[in-house]
Amino acid sequence: MPKRKINHEEVLEYVKSLSFTQFKEVVxxxxxxxxxxxxxxLNSIIILDLQQRLQVLDVNKCCPSCGSPCRQKYGKRNGVQTFRCTDCEKRYTLFTGTILEKSRLHWDIWVRLLEMTLNDYSVPAMMNVLKNDYGLNGLEPRTVWQWRMKLIHALASLPLHELTGVIQIDETFVREAQKGSRELVSYLSNEERKPRYGRVPSKYGVMGSEFAAITTAIDNRGYSICKVTSLGRLTYDVFVSEFEEHIIEPAYICTDANNIYRTYCEMRNIPHYEKPSNYDKILSDNGYDPSTQMKDSIIQKLYELDMTDHIYNMGRLSYKEFKELKENNKLSLARVNELHADIKAFINVKMKNVSTKYLQDYIGYFCFRRNWRVDHGRYPTSRIDAEELFVSILKSKVNYTIAEIEETKLVLPTPTKKYLAELKKETATARYVTNDMKFEFEEEDNVANFNKREYLLSLPKSRLYDIAKRCGMKKYRKLAVYSLVSALLRQPDLRTVIYQMMRENKTDSR
Ligand SMILES: [Zn+2]
Structure with a gap:
């Protein structure tokens, strides 16, 4: 049988089906x-191909400035079709505002870059693949790193899930002294504070400016939102502005004892499950022993004294009612604790050589992948996953220019001069009253702004009782929380007692 000659259309069809590498070989x-x-x-074909794909995806079908669909063709430059909006007269191309705007690599290369990013390739490993599989010689590591950063930023910027039902919320902290976070901006001048590399201790403690707080929320389906919200402790206003829009019809909000969440839930009348972070210690301090018959009655007694976990904003619940609601709705902090363990592992592994100024992007990327896993039962790793995600990126039109990458700073509220002066003064006091010249405040100490009332209100009741006892107060167990706090504030030894207790806690955990 004689060989059939293929026609021009068939050649084009064939060429379309080729990967970039195969196509390049043909050329x-x-x-x-x-x-x-x-x-x-070759370059014009790449550009033509990308424009065809963008057209199919309806990217920039309308003017990116005013949204008008009316446009005229306005000539081509280097194979790139320009359009002019007939409404606002701005000119644009199909690439305008997309991740491809300045980096017009072949489609296959972008998809491969994303696939490698999702599979945690290092920059040198990526360069190897690009050289061997795509013939991209002489690439700068910085360039490849920037491409990867663009992709991470784009995934981090995709729309967040809405959280609903039972939502657990808590913060976790990234230490500056941790590897990879070493560039965290320090607001104390060099003279006052040496960077905490390895074993060199900070002179004035490590709280406040030296911690980045990551606030996290997760619902009972497993969807989560994680954001770097502050240096030092979270504030109410930041929490509301960063999270309120994502919280839709919550059935319960579960947190540890923290005024921010208590106020948030109270003002919106949301049932609030609150579990003190030293729950286990409260139990064991009060004779709880899981092996005895007595265990339930001890918990009930502590519940009735308002010393353990509670549900607020639902009226006064009997212990039986509380227990039922807690079990039926699975009220706990287990999911958010698991999320924090994942974040720590992610930061320790993935952020080893990454500057903290990209922390926001990395946390967003982490969160995106974890939510994707909720939908798919696994993490995105295949080429097909990568191509689908790349389409989402193009459609979302998130772009991160090289200049933006280079200029990125971790933008967070900065501590005030007043706060820093306070930190210095209080550290000196704490060192004096504890007789420990190495005393430092830590994030666990929860002294956001050294406001004693706020500090006391953030403590669980059992802790307030401890302080009252140590201050030599009588009959403090009869007082409601607010009166107890007011009474404590009148105690002359309050500060000494608090700092001494903080020190004992540190020694406990060392
Ligand atoms: Zn326009």
Whole structure:
């Protein structure tokens, strides 16, 4: 049978089906046989191909400035079709505002870059693949790193899930002294404070400016939102502005004892399950022993004294009612604790050589992948996953220019001069009253702004009782929380007692 000659259309169909590498081989072959140079043509074909794909995806179907669909073709530059909006007269191309705007790599290369990013390739490993599989020689590591950063930022910027039902919320902290976070901006001048590399201790403690707080919320389906919210402790206003829009019809909000969440739930009348972070210690301090018959009655007694976990904003619940609601709705902090363990592992592994100024992007990316896993039962890793995600990125039109990457700073509220002066003064006091010249405040100490009332109100009742006892107060167990706090504030030894207790806690955990 004679060989059939394929026609022009069939050749084009065939060419379309080729991967970039295969296609490049065909072009090189053609160049060899016809003694021509096709490098320029190769680039125009890449650009043509990308524009066709963007068109199919309806990217920039309307004017990116005003949204009008009315436009005229306005000439081509280097193979890129320009349009002019007939409403606002701005000019644009299909690439305008997309991740491809300044980096028009072949589609296959972008998809491969994303696939490698999702599979945690290092920059040198990526460079190897690009060189061996795509013939991209002489790439700068910085360039490849920037491409990866663009992709991470884009995934981090995709729309967040709404959280609903039972939502657990808590903060976790990233220490500056941790590897990879070493560039966290320090607001104390060099003279006052040496950077905490390895074993060199900070002179004035490590709280406040030296911690980045990551606030996290997770619902009972497993969807989560994680944001770097502050240096030092979270404030009510920041929490509301960063999370309120994502919390839809919550059935319960579960947190540890923290005024921010208590106020938030109270003002919106949301049932609030609150579990003190030293729950286990409260139990064991009060004779709880899981092996005895007595265990339930001890918990009930502590519940009735308002010393353990509670549900607020639902009226006064009997212990039986409380227990039922807690079990039926699975009220706990287990999911958010698991999320924090994942974040710590992610930061320790993935952020080893990454500057903290990209922490926001990395946390957003972490959160995106974890939510994707909720939908798919696994993490995105395949080429098909990568291509689907790349389409989402193009459609979302998130772009991060190289200049933006280079100029990125971890933008967070900065501590005031007043706060820093306070930190210095209080550290000196704490060192004096504890007789420990190495005393430092830590994030667990929860002294956001050294306001004693706020500090006391953030403590669980059992802790307030401890303080009252140590201050030599009588009959403090009869007082409601607010009166107890007011009474404590009148105690002359209050500060000494608090700092001494903080020190004892540190020694406990050392
Ligand atoms: Zn327009």
């Amino acid at each position: 090189r072959e053609y160049e060899k046989n016809h003694s021509v140079q096709l490098e320029g043509e």
